[in-house]
Each structure stands twice: as C-alpha cells, then as structure tokens.
Amino acid sequence: MTTCTLYAVDVKDVAPSVDNQGNYEGFESLVERANVWLKEQKNISIINMQSLMVQDMKQGQLPANIVSHL
Numbered sequence: 001m002t003t004c005t006l007y008a009v010d011v012k013d014v015a016p017s018v019d020n021q022g023n024y025e026g027f028e029s030l031v032e033r034a035n036v037w038l039k040e041q042k043n044i045s046i047i048n049m050q051s052l053m054v055q056d057m058k059q060g061q062l063p064a065n066i067v068s069h070l
Helices: 027-040
Strands: 050-052 067-069
Touching: none
Parallel strands: none
Antiparallel strands: 050 067
C-alpha cells in the first residue's frame, strides 16, 4: 500500500503601502513586514520567495520599490 501526503500550496503577497503623497513604502520596511508575518506562521515550509517589479498603473511608471511574494 502506498502512503500519500497532501500539502496545501498558497501564496502570500506583501504589497507596499502608499502614503497620502503617493510615495511607496521602502523595500527594507516591506521586507520587515514580510518577516513579521513569517515569524507568526507555524508548520509551514517555504518553497519559493521572489520579488517583482510592478508597474504603477496610476502613474504609468515603475514604483521605487518591489512587491514581494512569499
């Protein structure tokens, strides 16, 4: 008999916050928020982490920071 183990796959997006003047949160602050979330998690295995540059649709240009996907 074969034993099968099931795993749940999920994605956590940590998006930068934007202040009233339209300034994006700095990368270091963004990573710190992701670290806080990671420390709160129990019994998870990180398979992949990546940072992506995304276009600011309101301004039509790239923001000064990066959106992280955990």
